[in-house]
Amino acid sequence: MRENIFTSFTTRLMVSFLFMLSLYLLLRGHNYPGGGFIGGLVGASGVVSLYISRAASNGAVTRNSPRIRPGSNFWGYLMFIGITMVLLSGMWGLLFGNAYLDAWWYTSIIPGIGKIGTPFFFDVGVYLTVVAVIISITRVLANVKNPDDIYEETGE
Amino acid sequence: MDRFIVLPLLIPLTTAILAMIAPGRVPRRWVVRTALTLNLAAALWIFATILRDNTVLVTNAGAWPAPYGITLAVDELSALMLTITAVLALGVGIFGDITIDITRERFGFLPILNFMLMGINLAFITGDIFNLYVAFEVMLTGSFGLLVLGDRDNQIKGGIKYMIINLMSSTIFLLAIGLTYGVLGTLNMAHLAERAADVESPGILTILAAMYLVGFSIKAAAVPFFFWLPASYHTPPAAVTAIFGGILTKVGIYGMLRVHVFIFPNEMQHLQWLWLLMAGATMLVGVTGALYQREIRRVFSFLIISHVGYIMMGIGFDSRVGLAAAIFYMAHHMIVKTALFMMAGILEGIHKAKDLHRMGGTVNRAPVLSVLFFIAAMALSGIPPLSGFFAKFALLSAAFSAEQYILGGISLIVSLLTIIAVYRVWHEGFWKPAVDHILDPFIEEIVLERLDNVQRRLIVAPSVVLVGLAIGMGLFANASYELADRIAGQLLDRTRYVDAVLGDYQEEFEAENTLPPTFQVGRE
Numbered sequence: 001m002r003e004n005i006f007t008s009f010t011t012r013l014m015v016s017f018l019f020m021l022s023l024y025l026l027l028r029g030h031n032y033p034g035g036g037f038i039g040g041l042v043g044a045s046g047v048v049s050l051y052i053s054r055a056a057s058n059g060a061v062t063r064n065s066p067r068i069r070p071g072s073n074f075w076g077y078l079m080f081i082g083i084t085m086v087l088l089s090g091m092w093g094l095l096f097g098n099a100y101l102d103a104w105w106y107t108s109i110i111p112g113i114g115k116i117g118t119p120f121f122f123d124v125g126v127y128l129t130v131v132a133v134i135i136s137i138t139r140v141l142a143n144v145k146n147p148d149d150i151y152e153e154t155g156e
Numbered sequence: 157m158d159r160f161i162v163l164p165l166l167i168p169l170t171t172a173i174l175a176m177i178a179p180g181r182v183p184r185r186w187v188v189r190t191a192l193t194l195n196l197a198a199a200l201w202i203f204a205t206i207l208r209d210n211t212v213l214v215t216n217a218g219a220w221p222a223p224y225g226i227t228l229a230v231d232e233l234s235a236l237m238l239t240i241t242a243v244l245a246l247g248v249g250i251f252g253d254i255t256i257d258i259t260r261e262r263f264g265f266l267p268i269l270n271f272m273l274m275g276i277n278l279a280f281i282t283g284d285i286f287n288l289y290v291a292f293e294v295m296l297t298g299s300f301g302l303l304v305l306g307d308r309d310n311q312i313k314g315g316i317k318y319m320i321i322n323l324m325s326s327t328i329f330l331l332a333i334g335l336t337y338g339v340l341g342t343l344n345m346a347h348l349a350e351r352a353a354d355v356e357s358p359g360i361l362t363i364l365a366a367m368y369l370v371g372f373s374i375k376a377a378a379v380p381f382f383f384w385l386p387a388s389y390h391t392p393p394a395a396v397t398a399i400f401g402g403i404l405t406k407v408g409i410y411g412m413l414r415v416h417v418f419i420f421p422n423e424m425q426h427l428q429w430l431w432l433l434m435a436g437a438t439m440l441v442g443v444t445g446a447l448y449q450r451e452i453r454r455v456f457s458f459l460i461i462s463h464v465g466y467i468m469m470g471i472g473f474d475s476r477v478g479l480a481a482a483i484f485y486m487a488h489h490m491i492v493k494t495a496l497f498m499m500a501g502i503l504e505g506i507h508k509a510k511d512l513h514r515m516g517g518t519v520n521r522a523p524v525l526s527v528l529f530f531i532a533a534m535a536l537s538g539i540p541p542l543s544g545f546f547a548k549f550a551l552l553s554a555a556f557s558a559e560q561y562i563l564g565g566i567s568l569i570v571s572l573l574t575i576i577a578v579y580r581v582w583h584e585g586f587w588k589p590a591v592d593h594i595l596d597p598f599i600e601e602i603v604l605e606r607l608d609n610v611q612r613r614l615i616v617a618p619s620v621v622l623v624g625l626a627i628g629m630g631l632f633a634n635a636s637y638e639l640a641d642r643i644a645g646q647l648l649d650r651t652r653y654v655d656a657v658l659g660d661y662q663e664e665f666e667a668e669n670t671l672p673p674t675f676q677v678g679r680e
Contacts, residue, residue: 076176083173087166093159098219100162 004053011053018046026127027114036123040130047131048138075139078132085125089118157205159215161230163198164238164277167191172270181261185253188266192246195273199242203235212656214283222658223344227283231653232643233483237280237410240487243625244402244494245273247618251498252395254611255505255602260306260393268305269399272298279407283657285419286333286343288411289326292375296322299404302396303388314388321384325374332367339364346657348419349650355422365423368415369431375408378468379437382461386445389460390453390510394501394602397453401460402494406486409467417471417479417647424474431472436563438465439570446577451510452500455581456493459536462570463489469567470551473558479644481550484637488535488543488629495532495622499525502615503585505602508595512581517590525616526586528623533582535626537575543629543636550637 022043029035093102105117171191178184206213216225230238249269256265275294282288296319304315337343339360340351355361370381377385385405389397416424424431442462449455467489470482502525507515519526535542548571555564604612629636646652 080173080177083169087169087173093219094162094166099159099215099217100166101218103218 008053011049015046015050018042018049022046026123029123030119036126037130040127041134043127044131044134047135051138075132075136078128079136082125082127082129082132085121085128089121089125092118158213161202161213161215161228161281164195164202164242164281165274167195167198168270168274168277172267172274175266175270176264181258184266188249188253188270191270192242192249196242196246199235199238202230203239206230206232206235212653214656223342223347226287227344227346227657228281229283229346229653229657230281232646233410233413234280236483236487236643237406238277240490241273241276241280241403244399244490247622248395248399248402248494248498251398251615251618254607254615255395255501256393263305265302265305268298268301272302276403276407280410283345284343285336285345285348285415288414289329289333292326292329292407295404295407296326299400303392306392308391311391314391318384318388321374321381325371325381328367328374329371332364332371335367336364344657345414345419346654350654350658352420353422361420362423362426365416365420365427366430369412369427372408372411372415373434375411376405376464376468377408377461378434378464379441379461382438382441385461386454386457389457390451394453394498394504398494398497398501401456401497402490405460405464406490409464409486412468412471413647418650418653421648428472428474431468432560432563435465435469435472436566438462438468439566443570443573443577447573447580450512452503452512452581452585453497453510455577456496456500459574459577460493462574463493465570466548466551466567469563470554473554473560475554475558476641476644476648477557478551478554479647480637480641481547481554483643484550484640485547487636487640488547488626491622491625491629492532492535492544495619495626496529496536498615498619499529499532501602502604503529505604508601512584514591515585516588518586528616528619529586530582531623532619532626533578535623535630537578538571541627541630543626543633546630546633546637
């Protein structure tokens with residue numbers, strides 16, 4: 001099936017804003033609404049909308065669908081990196097602080113990002129995990145290798 | 157050192173991650189075995205510290221103070237559950253990584269097992285009731301993954317029933333948590349226990365307790381919410397059934413102990429009739445189902461239900477004796493049931509059948525297994541020198557001291573029926589002469605031919621240890637009962653837990669009336 005030109009055009013416009021919004025949500029997260037989970041969801045929704053716009057109308061993943069490299073487990077490794085960051089960001093508090101996940105802040109302020117500390121790495125870890133999980137699920141749900149298979153199975 | 161009680165959460169999580177990226181089957185096995193041993197060591201350390209210092213270990217995640225941050229607290233009950241879970245997880249981990257087929261292992265049997273273990277450990281450690289809900293969800297997600305791993309038709313069928321009913325239970329649990337927050341203005345368990353004790357039972361707490369009862373009894377598979385258990389527990393491989401049968405329903409029981417005994421102790425008198433009615437019905441229905449079934453794992457699935465009834469009966473007497481008996485029974489049941497499910501898996505592998513009618517002659521073919529199975533089965537049905545006898549004896553004496561003669565009678569009848577059901581398994585599976593039968597083509601058995609001699613010994617070893625524990629609990633029944641009694645006393649006393657969790661907060665806010673406005677309206 002052909003791409004829908006309206007969907008793909010709007011998506012291309014929208015996706016960059018979605019990614020910027022997701023990074024903004026990630027960075028403001030500690031004291032205001034936002035953070036790794038919400039930011040990750042917004043970011044993942046950008047990638048998912050790319051999938052939808054470039055997939056054939058029956059939802060199958062086609063050659064145009066965004067992918068890293070056929071057969072690579074990129075999102076799995078991203079998930080791994082994310083969870084590892086979450087785990088390690090709490091370790092400082094466990095080993096040297098008062099409790100697991102106890103925050104440790106770098107004292108000076110970095111322009112554009114703000115104060116950096118272990119909660120930031122926790123948030124980034126959550127962000128990566130959420131993005132990777134949502135996209136993995138989408139890929140599994142959308143993964144029909146050959147659209148003709150559907151017609152054979154349903155007998156249409 | 158209190159902050160290291162997060163180790164039972166961190167170790168399974170790290171293991172799950174490492175097992176996901178491990179470069180092959182053998183490294184993955186050894187990573188998981190090492191980590192489960194470490195987990196057991198951590199649990200034993202926590203248990204020993206608590207017993208030695210007679211204390212409650214508390215840590216607040218992120219060092220946010222108690223009623224605001226998420227509290228993790230381990231008292232004697234949590235420590236006992238953690239330790240038993242760690243023992244069972246190590247046993248099932250070794251049994252499972254050998255017996256599971258390559259497809260299931262490649263699709264993440266060991267990582268999912270560890271994620272589920274993290275959820276279970278979190279349920280035991282957490283001191284926050286919403287966090288308990290989160291733990292239940294983590295556990296449910298993991299268990300659903302394990303249940304349908306392998307993608308067989310009957311697994312999906314069982315898995316869907318399991319999923320839907322357990323999601324309903326989670327929804328009711330979550331509703332109850334929301335209402336609790338509306339009424340009492342806190343979700344910290346220690347804080348809840350303190351505030352609930354001040355209320356002159358205005359009825360709303362009774363409703364809350366009833367909602368929690370429904371939520372937890374679905375998890376624990378009590379009548380009338382037990383349908384999902386026999387529908388799903390016999391479908392996955394034996395290792396999965398073993399860990400499910402040993403631990404999962406008991407997490408529901410742990411929730412009951414935490415919420416109904418610890419937080420809402422005054423509501424028990426209003427709910428007691430319902431509680432005891434459910435307990436009696438659960439015992440009877442479970443054992444009757446077990447008598448009817450012909451597949452070995454279905455028999456034991458129904459016996460889980462029956463024993464959940466016993467434990468609920470002990471809690472329902474609302475006395476220290478009953479509670480101690482229930483805790484004793486729970487420990488005994490977790491150990492013995494896991495051993496039995498593992499041996500049932502091996503038995504299915506020997507005969508290549510699930511149906512008891514197609515088995516037989518095992519005594520000659522596998523004498524060690526037969527002896528172990530016999531001891532575990534007798535422990536389950538409550539024959540004297542073993543753990544089950546003392547557990548049932550304690551429950552029965554609690555029943556008579558609470559003057560619940562009908563329920564005591566029912567439990568005796570159910571014991572008798574349990575012996576019949578278990579003896580039937582023993583006779584059909586082991587004792588009777590071998591039968592020729594057509595091999596069941598659809599069975600997911602353990603392929604014993606593929607294992608070498610070391611592996612064959614290793615899959616029996618966990619059962620040996622667990623049966624040894626059951627014998628030990630019987631031989632040192634007095635010490636075991638005293639431990640259970642101490643845990644019960646601590647759970648009923650609750651001041652030590654509250655003080656340990658809320659220490660500073662109490663002093664700071666004692667002068668003010670900290671109850672939220674909704675609560676005061678509700679009281680009038």
